[in-house]
Amino acid sequence: MRWSRYFLQTVREAPGDAEAVSHILLTRAGMIRRLAAGIYSLTPLGLRSHRKCERIVREEMDRSGALEVELPILQPRELWEESGRWERYEREEILFHLKDRKAGDYCLAPTAEEAVTTMVRAGVTSYRQLPVTLYQIRTKFRDEIRPRFGLMRGREFLMYDGYSFDAGEEGLDRSYAAQDAAYRAIFRRCGLDFTVVQADSGAIGGTASEEFMVLADTGEDAVVSCAACGYGANLEKAETGRRPAPWRDETEAPLVEVPTPGKGGIDDVVNFLGITAARMIKCLVYESEQGYAVALLRGDLEVNEVALKHVLGVEHLALASEEKVERATGAPVGYVGPHKLPWEKLRVVADESIRDAVNAVTGAGRRDWHVAGFVLRRDAKVEQWGSFAQARAGDPCPRCGKPLAIARGIEVGHIFKLGTKYSKALGCAYTDEKGESHPAVMGTYGIGVGRTMASAVEQHHDGDGIVWPLSLAPFEIALVSLNPADAPTREAADALYDALRQAGMDVFYDDRDERPGVKFKDADLIGFPIRVNVGGRAFKEGQVEIVRRRDKNVRTAPLAGALEAVRALRAELLGG
RNA sequence: CGGGGCGUAGCGCAGCGGUAGCGUAUCUGCUUUGGGAGCAGAUGGUCGCCGGUUCGAUCCCGGCCGCCCCGACCA
Structure with a gap:
């Protein structure tokens, strides 16, 4: 893609109300734009990263054996009354709802347990048809009390939501483990430093649940962890060992x-x-x-x-x-x-x-x-x-007694052993080998796609801008023509652009008639992992420069060897 | 939902009872070409909306809407 024909504007100054690094940088890089509180548009460049993140989720889920479906976003009130969630979500004011022309109530789905359970109950009758895990990656709507931090907490956002149905608890354990493995693969591929912690089951109800937390200062959650034994939990869920009491061994005084x-x-x-x-x-x-x-x-x-x-x-x-x-x-x-x-x-x-x-x-x-x-x-x-006292940093670990630490984290994913709450309420049952009917045992799973993308920015940026991991960069390579007005430079850059494209490279060509400084600033701000400079000093020697965004490391290669040099750097970045 | 703050050019901001200005961006020309260059000129605003006070309101007052921050919990 040539910048001169692309729709992309970077800005020097972020909106004054932006707080989080990811919000500021994604806005300045021209990747997102706010439309209303908690509602964001993705520009062509922003959509590319978002889609890459989505694709990683889809690939890993397909690999795990989950099957993609599409469930309605517009859902009738009756469905939600079957599960008993209409009243509850209404009370918590989290549901966006609307009426049709016959004054019937509908909501924009914040999640899809009801819809998917309804789909499965109509199709599954026997234990032989289980297990099955269905998922979708679709827009969700939640009227958040306080949307903030750009893509981090929006009212409309893209979310992976998966649902497993099993005959029995052991089956659920296996489905849950498969999701856990897929999650780890996904966040690893997104280049995130994450930790998995025990979580509270929250409003949905259920048994075991774990959150995938990206450690970052802007995180809205507090994560309690023990470096000694690996215990980790959301602060809401965290337990502690016995704290030393101030009154130990004292004799009783009168009141x-x-x-x-x-x-x-x-x-x-x-x-x-x-x-x-x-x-x-x-x-x-x-x-x-x-x-x-x-x-x-x-x-x-x-x-x-x-x-x-x-x-x-x-x-x-x-x-x-x-x-x-x-x-x-x-x-x-x-x-x-x-x-x-x-x-x-x-x-x-x-x-x-x-x-x-x-x-x-x-x-x-x-x-x-x-x-x-x-x-x-x-x-x-x-x-x-x-035990309902909140854990503090330094409190003893509930498992090993060593001091606990508390850090901020961003919840990018959640896996959840749901049990039979929905299958009972909605009548989703299977017949076992003895001919007895049982409600399906469910798990529910979620990943915020935009939040994952924003978390990558939180963890990977510097004073000049975003430092995208290769997997989420809108384009992997920025090809910068330093002086398009100079015919030999322009022709060499054009030729290299064609060569890179023909080699299947993911390249963005900055062919604008701008000074080099402007282009360097923009390339660094947007955060292309690899930059190729054509023109100027090196070009006089028949060379191009290949720059690694992460540390600005520069290597040169002869023009004819540029493609190979880019391939080599790309392979390095893939390797870590 | 409570408290605080803010709505003025695409973005960042100033201003002020006499119908608006700076930076940046954008456009034109010249000049320049390795880290957001310089000079000259130009475009761009129902000063969030409605009402009130006033000869006159972007400014003062009231209401509404939008947005942001803090809180919604520790006594």
Whole structure:
């Protein structure tokens, strides 16, 4: 492709509201353009990288034995009511919905469990037809609370979604493993440094699930990992080993009330009394669809609400307002005391971090007073225990006890053992060899194509622009004519362009009448892995320059040997 | 949904009660040709939308829409 006939504009300055590196560079390189919040257009150049990413996913999925299908994006409400998701997604306001002319409700699918299960239930009746894994790579719609970072979190985006159907759990394990292997191959081919972590099952429900995380500072997720044993989990899911307790081996002191006028917050009390936050017991009052619940944990720890939801067995959880806290516990916010709670009326759960709490400080159950010498076993009667404190960097690993680390990550893929939730709800069953009917055991899998592409930019860029991995570059090679006005230079560049194309090379020819500096800047910004310069100094010696984008390493080759030299560099880049 | 901020040329921004300006990009000419050159000229704007105040509003006031950031959780 010749730039002079292409539709491509690079820009010096990114839109002022762009934050993430990938957003800025993809915009500046002229590959994406924002149409509305979380809605992006891909230019011809942007589409090339996007398509390459999509192709890698398709190739690996086909190789894994999954079969491509196309499921409707426009889906009727009835389908979603069969699975029970309409009401739920509606409540979470994630669904884009619309009405047809007869006022029937439809949605733009955010995912396709219902549609695919409906397809399979009509076709599969026997265990002999299983397993089967179906997938598609199509646009998804989600009315995200907060779209951001360009392609990273959009409201309309291209997503691979796969669904496996098996006769039995062992089958699911195999299908899941096949997806896991395909995912690893895909992200490796995309040149990404990724890690696989345990994840919470989230809104969809199900059992085991793992996320593929690309480590990058702009990641929206926090990833907990242990370098010693390889444990890894999303922060929402992360567990920890036993943290050292501040009250170990202490003898019990009597319970005394201490005045703490106007000191409701943990930090206030800590400073006022000159103690550590770990010495305190925090009482948090939550509201759920099942009523109020009080969570007790050590003052220096934070609640992992996802874990707390599991402990309580509730779907929704939010801190109660000040008025509600007072109404529920009889104490104002900041002064709630476990020993003064109306235990018979309130549900109370305690975190393992205060299991043996002795001589702790906590609220006195009335304004401006706390208590010291609090002994949990003696002063309160906890009936339900759980682990819902959020992991912190340095906490002990739940497996090996070594310190945990926390990093930012971008979730590019998710694999999920779903079980029979949808097959039961939608009646997708098979008959086994004994003639008995069972719901199919499902897995569900997703990869964000645009997000994967953007993640590659997050991990591979420098001060001059994008440094595409060969596999995702819009074009692998930029051929730059340094002086198109000079006939011999132009003719040599034209000839080399033809030769590269005839050799099947993926080449973009910058034949514009611009100064060399402009072309170098643009080539670096867009990030072609290989650049070939024709003209100027080297050309006088009958040479061309071949530049590796990654490190700007330059080698020269005689004009006649340029094709071979490009091939050699390309082979090097393929090799890593 | 709450808080904050911003909507002025394709992009980045300034301005200000008297109907708009800078940089960049674009176009023309000259000059230049190895890291976003220089000179000269030119094109380009219902100053987000609606209403109010005023002799007069891009500016002040009100409403709406759009966009961005933070929060929606720790007492």
